[in-house]
Amino acid sequence: MNYQFKWSVLWSGQSGVWLLQGLITTVEISALAWVLAAALGILSGALRTVPWKPARALATSYVEFFRNVPLLVWMFFWYFGVPPLLPRAIQDWIFNHGAEFWAGMFALGVYHGARMSEVIRSGIQAIPRTQFEASVAMGLTTFQAYRLVIVPIALRLIVPPATSESLNLLKNSSVALTISVAELTFQTRQIETYTAKAIEALTAGTVIYLVLCVGIAAIMARVERRFAIPGLIARGG
Amino acid sequence: MADVAIRFKDVSKWFGKLKVLSDINLAVVAGEVVVVCGPSGSGKSTLIRCVNGLEGIQGGDLVVLGESIARPGVSMSGLRTRVGMVFQSFNLFPHMTVLQNITLAPVKVRGLGAAEAEKTARALLERVRIPDKADHYPANLSGGQQQRVAIARALAMQPKIMLFDEPTSALDPEMINEVLDVMTDLAKDGMTMMVVTHEMGFARRVAHRVVFMDEGRVVEEATPEAFFAAARSDRAKEFLSKILSH
Secondary structure: OOOOOOOOHHOOOHHHHHHHHHHHHHHHHHHHHHHHHHHHHHHHHHOOOOOOHHHHHHHHHHHHHHHOOOOOHHHHHHOOOEEEHOHHHHHHHHOOOOOOHHHHHHHHHHHHHHHHHHHHHHHHHHHHHHHHHHHHOOOOOHHHHHHHHHHHHHHOOOHHHHHHHHHHHHHHHHHHHOOOOOOOHHHHHHHHHHHHHHHHHHHHHHHHHHHHHHHHHHHHHHHHHOOOOOOOOOOOO | OOOOOEEEEEEEEEEEOEEEEEEEEEEEEEEEEEEOOOOOOOOOOHHHHHHHOOOOEEEEEEEEEOOOOOOOOHHHHHHOOOOOEEEOOOOOOOOOHHHHHHHHHHHOOOOOHHHHHHHHHHHHHOOOOOOOOOOOHHHHHOHHHHHHHHHHHHOOOOOOOEEEOOOOOOOHHHHHHHHHHHHHHHHHHOOOOEEOOOOOOHHHHHHEEEEEEOEEEEEEEHHHHHHHOOOOOHHHHHHHHHOOOO
């Protein structure tokens, strides 16, 4: 092997700044997409369990439509497909305001919202039907029963799978490089292009993703303990 | 004549093709305690679940507190604030403390202030004899305590009618009486109650009337004295011989 490692490429020249910018963009796009995914997931996951067929049908179509098309296709769809459908003035505005970022954010959020929806639905379906009956029997409307009782219990039950799904979202934000969002993977590719040091650049990217994900998992584990339903779930440690 | 709180007029109900209630005619007057009994699958739970609209009816009419609930467009959540229900499986909300369980509906539905709702809740916990459990979570209570909290939670809405769907069937034997005692107090205070139960001692002591159901029909309606001393129908005699023999 005669490859010459040169780790200094990571802190000489522009590399450090690029990595930092990439990290910030990855965190921004993932955080916004996560909020969108959580909102869509909770809404559609809940609607899939309500006693009203049109609402269930609507939510089911959303889930099946968005989770069964590759994320990459959604990236292209929101970036290349949607803008031409918009009025000229809005097109100009979004292309002057980071269209690729917003398209990538929507693609990630809507795609993972569909996946999150299934996680939330399974959480709701783990709750005995009689909890819902007890809620409405005391005068709560269906909406109140979901907002105050059913969804809060379901969210507590699904922290572990929701954590996995959130980490998937963060890692999938790298797909946004295909529509030239300058996120972390995009920047490591850029370092590689400028320095021809692929291993060093990719190692830097890998370590940053790893630290981010392990950090998020640790935070979610604390959330899980903090909001655990007393006595409901036996857990180790 | 006393006010009729609940009136079933030729009520019928199907689950798919299965007819679970057949031409029920029954009236419960205000302040009356009616025990509904019968073999499993006789429709007794379904019957009381119709009263607060947890089950819809397909035939006849059902008038609760002067309002027909068979009429389309009737506000179920409005009706349910006036009809409390206690379930076999307690159904306390596990992520809320006892106090939060009891104050939830008064605050969110009635719009009561938090302080006032808490005051009422604490008084109700006193009434069901567990004032010291206000800040516990349901998982830390015994079954009998959970069921008494469930009763307090239903009473917090100041209902005119209380429905009990086998309230002691999920309890260990030594906890049954603590729940029945609370229900007896409630009956003495004049609450209108429909109780599905196998506790024939409770029926004998507290009920004004016993309704015996079989195969979706009201087979017999009598005072407890008459029912237990001399049930008229063979079906009721057979049922009583089975549950009173041990």
